[in-house]
Amino acid sequence: MSKKNIKKFPKQNVEKKRQEKYVLKLFVSGLTLKSQRAIANIKKICHEYLEGRHDLEIIDIYQNPIFAKDGHIIAAPTLIKEFPGPLRKFIGDMSNTEKILGGLDLISKEKNKTLENENRKENITGTLKENEKLRLRLNEVEEALNAIRKGKVDALVVSGHKGEKVFTFKGADYAYRVLIETMNEGASTLTPEGTVMYCNKRLSEMLMIPIKKIIGHSIKEFIQPQNISIYDSIISQGLRGSSSGEITFRRRDGTILSANISCSPLKIDKVGICMVITDLTLKKREELVINTQREELLHVTRVGKLAEFVSSLAHEIRQPLTAILSYAQSAQRMLVGREPKLREILKYIINDDQRAANVIHQLRSLLKKSATEMKLIDINVLINETVVLIDTDATIRKNVLKMNLKSNLPFVRGDRIQLQQVLLNLISNSFDALESSKGAREILIRTLRKDTGMIIVEVKDSGCGIPKRNIPKLFTRFFTSKPDGLGMGLSISRSIIESHGGRLDVKNNANSGTTFYFTIPIGTKET
Amino acid sequence: MNNTKPLIYVVDDNVSICRALTLLLKSHGFKVETFTRASDFLAYKHPNLPSCLILDIRLPDINGLVLQDTMVSRKLNIPIIFITGHGDIPMSVQGMKAGAIDFLPKPFTEKKLLNAITLAISKNIAQIKVHAEISKIKRRARTLSPRELEVFRLVAKGMLSKQIAYKRGISLQTIKIHRGRVMKKMKAENVTELIHFAQKAGITSSKE
Numbered sequence: 001m002s003k004k005n006i007k008k009f010p011k012q013n014v015e016k017k018r019q020e021k022y023v024l025k026l027f028v029s030g031l032t033l034k035s036q037r038a039i040a041n042i043k044k045i046c047h048e049y050l051e052g053r054h055d056l057e058i059i060d061i062y063q064n065p066i067f068a069k070d071g072h073i074i075a076a077p078t079l080i081k082e083f084p085g086p087l088r089k090f091i092g093d094m095s096n097t098e099k100i101l102g103g104l105d106l107i108s109k110e111k112n113k114t115l116e117n118e119n120r121k122e123n124i125t126g127t128l129k130e131n132e133k134l135r136l137r138l139n140e141v142e143e144a145l146n147a148i149r150k151g152k153v154d155a156l157v158v159s160g161h162k163g164e165k166v167f168t169f170k171g172a173d174y175a176y177r178v179l180i181e182t183m184n185e186g187a188s189t190l191t192p193e194g195t196v197m198y199c200n201k202r203l204s205e206m207l208m209i210p211i212k213k214i215i216g217h218s219i220k221e222f223i224q225p226q227n228i229s230i231y232d233s234i235i236s237q238g239l240r241g242s243s244s245g246e247i248t249f250r251r252r253d254g255t256i257l258s259a260n261i262s263c264s265p266l267k268i269d270k271v272g273i274c275m276v277i278t279d280l281t282l283k284k285r286e287e288l289v290i291n292t293q294r295e296e297l298l299h300v301t302r303v304g305k306l307a308e309f310v311s312s313l314a315h316e317i318r319q320p321l322t323a324i325l326s327y328a329q330s331a332q333r334m335l336v337g338r339e340p341k342l343r344e345i346l347k348y349i350i351n352d353d354q355r356a357a358n359v360i361h362q363l364r365s366l367l368k369k370s371a372t373e374m375k376l377i378d379i380n381v382l383i384n385e386t387v388v389l390i391d392t393d394a395t396i397r398k399n400v401l402k403m404n405l406k407s408n409l410p411f412v413r414g415d416r417i418q419l420q421q422v423l424l425n426l427i428s429n430s431f432d433a434l435e436s437s438k439g440a441r442e443i444l445i446r447t448l449r450k451d452t453g454m455i456i457v458e459v460k461d462s463g464c465g466i467p468k469r470n471i472p473k474l475f476t477r478f479f480t481s482k483p484d485g486l487g488m489g490l491s492i493s494r495s496i497i498e499s500h501g502g503r504l505d506v507k508n509n510a511n512s513g514t515t516f517y518f519t520i521p522i523g524t525k526e527t
Numbered sequence: 528m529n530n531t532k533p534l535i536y537v538v539d540d541n542v543s544i545c546r547a548l549t550l551l552l553k554s555h556g557f558k559v560e561t562f563t564r565a566s567d568f569l570a571y572k573h574p575n576l577p578s579c580l581i582l583d584i585r586l587p588d589i590n591g592l593v594l595q596d597t598m599v600s601r602k603l604n605i606p607i608i609f610i611t612g613h614g615d616i617p618m619s620v621q622g623m624k625a626g627a628i629d630f631l632p633k634p635f636t637e638k639k640l641l642n643a644i645t646l647a648i649s650k651n652i653a654q655i656k657v658h659a660e661i662s663k664i665k666r667r668a669r670t671l672s673p674r675e676l677e678v679f680r681l682v683a684k685g686m687l688s689k690q691i692a693y694k695r696g697i698s699l700q701t702i703k704i705h706r707g708r709v710m711k712k713m714k715a716e717n718v719t720e721l722i723h724f725a726q727k728a729g730i731t732s733s734k735e
Contacts, residue, residue: 315612319541322612322634326547329637333554357634 049134186259186277189266192239194218194231197272206259206279208252219275224248224256231261238263238273246280258284314360321360325353362417376411376523377419379455383445386423390431394443399434401427404446412455413523414500422493422504426459426516429489432482433463433514453522454502460515465508474506493518533648534578536605537561538568538594540587544633548581551637557644565594573603577655579647581640584611584622595625604654606647610635657727664728667713675712678705682718683725 039058046054180187186203188196196215204211207222214222223231227247237243244262251257258280266272328349335343387401394401427443434441439462446458466474466481473479475494490504497504502520509515535557537548545561552559558576562568565586584591595607609622612633619630628650629643671679681691688706692699715721724730 311613318612318633319544322610323541323543323547325634325636326544326551330547330551330554333551353634354636361632 186279188214188219188275188277190219190235190273190275192235192271192273194220194235203277206251206257206277207249222249224250234261234263235273238275239265239271241265249277257281310363314363317360318357321353321357325350325357328353358417362421373415373417374413375416377414377416378409379412379419379447379457379520380405380407380409382416382419383423383447383457386420386427387445389420390424390427393428393431397431397434397441399431399441399443402442402444404444406447406449409447409449409455410522412500412520414520415496418496419500419520422496422518423457423459425489425493429516430459430461430463430514433461433465435463437463439512450519454519455522456517456519458515458517460509460513462509462511462513465512466506466514468508471506471508475504531576532556532558533644533651534558534560534574534576535644536568536571536578536580538565538580538586538591539563539583539610541583544583551640552644555641565589565591568594569597569601569603573605575655577648577652579606579608579628579644579651581608581610581644584609584619585613592622592625595622595627599625604651604658606650606654608640608643608647661728664713664724664730668728668730670712671709675705675709678702679709679713679721679725680730682706682709683722683730685722 043056046056181200182202183200184202186206187198187200188203189198190196195218199211199214201211204214207214209222220228220231224247230245230247234243234245234247242262242264244260246258246260249257249259260278260280261275262278263273263275266274328346332343332346332350335346383403383405387403391401423445427445430443434443442462444458444460446456446460448456448458450456470479470481475490479491494504497518497520500520502518504516504518506514506516535548535552537545537552537559539545539548539561540563542563545563549559549561560571562571565588568580582591582594586594589597591607591609597603598605598607607622607627609619609627609630610633611619611630623630628647631639631643668676668679677695678691681694686694688699688702691697692702695702709715710718710721713721713724715724
C-alpha cells in the first residue's frame with residue numbers, strides 16, 4: 001500500500017464544555033426499520049459527542065401517545081403539528097449526522113431549565129464553534145468514505161484511545177465486498193418481513209430503480225402481485241435453510257423481469273435473509289425460441305404427413321369417383337330420349353361427383369399451390385350451398401344455424417371452392433366454440449354491403465369466445481387451441497381471403513362469443 | 528377400314544373403372560378390351576384395328592411410363608391416353624414427351640375422354656395408313672435387283688442420271704433403263720414420288 005493512500009483520523013478531542021447531564025427523549029412513530037436506524041444513529045452520535053453524559057429515552061408514540069405532549073425531541077412531523085411546543089423540532093433525515101447534531105443543539109437539560117436559560121447565550125456561541133468543528137470532521141469523514149467507496153483507499157489508519165489501528169480493504173473482506181458490488185447478479189439483504197436493508201448496484205440496474213428507492217422499501221413492491229405467494233413460500237423456506245425459485249419482478253417502466261431468487265438466512269444481529277437475484281430474461285428468450293422451433297418442426301412433420309395422407313386419400317377417393325362418373329354417363333347415354341326423371345338423377349350424380357373431385361383437387365392445392373379459378377359468384381348462394389354441407393353436423397351437435405343474408409347483393413369475384421373452404425372453416429370453428437357452451441348454441445351468418453366496394457360476411461357465434469392474448473396469434477400458422485388441431489385452418493383461410501383482395505379478422509362479441517368476418521371485393525365483368 | 532369399330536384398350540388395376548369405362552365406351556360404339564395388369568396387355572394379340580390405349584400411370588406390375596417405353600421398343604404403335612388419380616405432374620410431362628395423346632386426371636368427364644379418344648384414333652388411323660404405305664413401299668423395294676436398288680438410292684439422293692452414270696462408270700443408256708424399271712416396280716408416277724417413297728421407307732439413309 002502506498003503512503004498517499006493512507007488517511008489519518010485525528011483523535012477525538014471534542015471540547016467538554018458542558019458537564020451537565022442531558023435528558024433526551026426521542027419519539028419515534030412505530031418501530032420501523034427507518035426509526036430503528038435513526039435510533040441507532042442517534043445513540044451513536046450521543047455516545048460520541050456527549051460521552052455518556054446523557055440519558056436517552058426512546059418512546060414509541062404509537063404505543064404511548066400521551067408522552068408526545070411533553071417530549072423534547074420529536075422526529076415525527078405530524079406530532080409536532082399536533083402538539084406544538086418550544087422545544088420541539090423535526091430533525092428530518094435521521095441518517096444524516098449533521099441534521100441530528102442540529103437537532104441535538106436544541107436538547108434541553110430537563111433538570112436545569114433555568115440554568116439553561118441563563119447559559120443559553122454563552123452556550124449558543126460555544127455550540128456554534130463546536131458545530132463548525134464537527135462539520136469539518138464530518139466533511140473529512142465523508143471524503144474518506146467516498147474515497148473508500150471509489151476504491152482509492154487501500155488502507156485506513158484510525159487513531160484511537162488505544163493507539164493506532166490499521167484497516168485494510170485488500171483483505172478477504174474487501175474481495176467479498178467488491179464481488180458483491182460488481183457481480184452480475186442482483187444481491188440484497190432483507191428483514192424477515194421483506195424490507196430491503198441492502199441492495200447492490202446490479203439489482204438496481206435490473207429493476208431500473210435507484211438504490212435509494214429500493215433500500216428501506218419492501219421487496220414485495222417490486223414483485224408482480226400474482227407472484228407474492230410464491231415469494232412468501234420461498235422466503236419462509238429461506239429463513240430455515242436455503243431455497244430458490246422463479247418469480248417475476250416489475251421494473252420501473254412496467255416491464256417484467258423474470259428472475260430466479262435464491263435465499264439463505266442471514267444471521268447478523270437479527271435474523272434476516274440474504275437473497276441473490278438472477279436475471280432469466282435471456283434464458284427465457286432462448287427457451288422460447290427453442291420451444292417455438294421444436295413446435296414448428298413437429299408441425300411441419302405433421303403437415304408433411306398430412307400432405308402424404310391427403311395425397312393417398314385423394315387417389316383412393318378419385319378411383320370410385322371416376323367409376324361413378326363413367327357409370328352415370330354411360331347410363332345417361334343408354335337413357336337418351338327416355339326416362340327424363342332418371343336422367344335428371346344421373347345429372348345430379350354427375351354434378352356431385354364433379355364437386356367431390358373439385359374438393360379433392362382443392363384439398364391438394366392447399367398443400368401444393370396451384371392456380372385458382374376466379375369467377376363471378378353470388379355470395380349468398382355460395383353460403384346456402386355451404387350451409388347445406390354442414391347442416392346435418394349442426395343438427396347432431398344441437399347447434400342452430402341462422403342466416404341473415406342481404407338480398408340483391410352484387411356478385412363477388414372469387415374461387416368458389418376456396419371461399420367455401422373459408423366458410424366451412426369459420427363455421428366449424430364456431431361449432432367447436434359452442435361445444436362447451438351452456439347457453440344459446442347459435443351461429444349467425446350475415447352478409448352486408450360496405451360502401452367501399454366490398455361485401456362483408458360475418459360468422460357470429462355465442463360460444464366461449466377467444467382469450468384476448470390469443471387473438472394476435474390466431475391467424476398465424478400452427479397456432480391452435482384445440483388438442484388435435486393442426487393450426488392451419490385460420491392461417492389458410494386468411495391467405496385465401498387476402499388472395500381475393502379482402503381481409504379476414506375477428507372480434508369478441510360484447511356479450512358472449514366471437515365474430516369472424518371477412519371482406520371480399522365486388523366483382524366486375526372485366527378481367 | 529372406315530366401317531370397322533375402333534378398339535379401345537383400358538389398362539387400370541381398378542376393376543370398377545374398367546367396367547365403367549367399358550360400359551361408357553361401348554355406348555359410344557367402341558370395342559373395348561380391359562386389362563388390370565400391363566403384362567396382360569402386352570401378352571394380348573393385338574388385332575390390326577384403329578385403336579388407342581387408356582393407361583393408368585400407376586399400375587401394380589409395371590409403371591405406365593415403362594409400358595409406354597416397352598411398346599415403343601416392340602413397335603406397338605398404339606396412341607396412349609394416360610389417366611391418373613395422383614396429380615403427378617412430372618410424370619405426365621414425361622409421358623407427354625414420349626408421345627402420349629393426353630393426360631387426364633381422375634375423375635375425367637365423358638367429354639374430355641371422348642375428345643382424347645377421337646384424337647388418338649385419328650392419329651392411329653394415320654399411323655396405320657403410314658405404316659401400310661411403308662410396308663407397301665418396302666415390299667415393292669424388295670422386288671428390285673441389287674443394281675436397281677442402287678440406282679433407286681442414288682436417284683432418291685437427288686443425283687441426275689448423268690451423274691450416276693459417271694460415278695458408276697456405266698453408260699447413261701444403261702442407267703436410264705434401270706431407272707425406268709425402278710419407276711415401274713415402285714409404281715411411281717414421277718421422280719418426285721419416287722424420292723418421296725424412298726424418304727418414307729428410309730431407303731436413302733442406308734449405306735454410304
